[in-house]
Amino acid sequence: MKKIYSLFAVVAFSTVALAQGAENFDSRSTTSGTGYTTATFSGDAGTTWDLADGRMVAAGNADITISGVTTLIRQGAGGQTITFPNGVGTLNFQYRKGFTSGTTRTIQVYVDGAMVNETPGFGTGTGSQPTVYDYSYAINSSASVVVRVAATGAQVSIDNFSWTAPGSLAVADFKKVNPNFIKNTLVKNEIVFGSDVKDLKVYTLSGAIVKTGDVKNGSTLNVAELAKGNYIVTGIVNNEPVSQKILKD
Structure with missing residues (x-):
């Protein structure tokens, strides 16, 4: 996968x-x-x-x-x-x-x-x-x-x-995925994380950053205010860049 x-x-x-x-x-x-x-x-x-x-x-x-x-x-x-x-x-x-x-x-x-x-x-x-x-x-x-x-x-x-260019995403941001990084890729109001994540960013598909921060294993990030649709979540897990696509329902 x-x-x-x-x-x-x-x-x-x-x-x-x-x-x-x-x-x-x-x-x-x-x-x-x-x-x-x-x-x-x-x-x-x-x-x-x-x-x-x-x-x-x-x-x-x-x-x-x-x-x-x-x-x-x-x-x-x-x-x-x-x-x-x-x-x-x-x-x-x-x-x-x-x-x-x-x-x-x-x-x-x-x-x-x-x-x-x-x-x-x-x-x-x-x-x-x-x-x-x-x-x-x-x-x-x-x-x-x-x-x-x-x-x-x-x-x-x-x-x-x-x-x-400003507002764009680099292909390099999407080369690695950790299966435990995010536990629920279909999201209602909160993203649930299965790892400690540093330098967390949530991007729209057009490249705009809509959320940032650091999270702990088992914690959640509230995204209830985000519009429905696809987003990309990136971060650093165990000193490695990771990313995952999510669907906000």
Whole structure:
């Protein structure tokens, strides 16, 4: 059933996911030497990219690169800042441990100066770790917005950014389904949850967010005020993104 749902999700929502832009850094100049510096360039959809306390690393560095040229950022107030003049829907990118120290790292995402999301810790244990993680977060702002991707703990590599238009849903949001995530997919007034869920969001099929929050295993979310019809519920369960389609009766 999981594979069937995943295929359904890709087909059903690919028209909702309005691609707006992408950046993989492969056409950008790499940083000379091993120092950390600043860099600014213009990208897709009128975006402006400002790198602070980081470097652009050429392809082939086994301890750093993800694919092609990769941006390496240090912990602290620097990082990769992106200005989206026309707003942004869902922001996606990939990240991995940079270098070999055993310090636990996280990725933090800031929107207009306020932190909105932080990843689980990764990178613990000495040595290079080639594991690449996928990040996706629905910002859904139609106004000009400034997003900063920062690192804590130690160096982090980031690459392969993409984003959707405001109010649209990314196909990546619908790739996983947990059978215990939601207990009643036919909903009258309340959604019943079978897992602890973080960063819960309820979307209309047009991509509008109508409910948000965190819920516990066995708890309910009142949706009595929502109109009848289909909705998509997404969230994080055991550090994995999950989603489920529900029918509000």
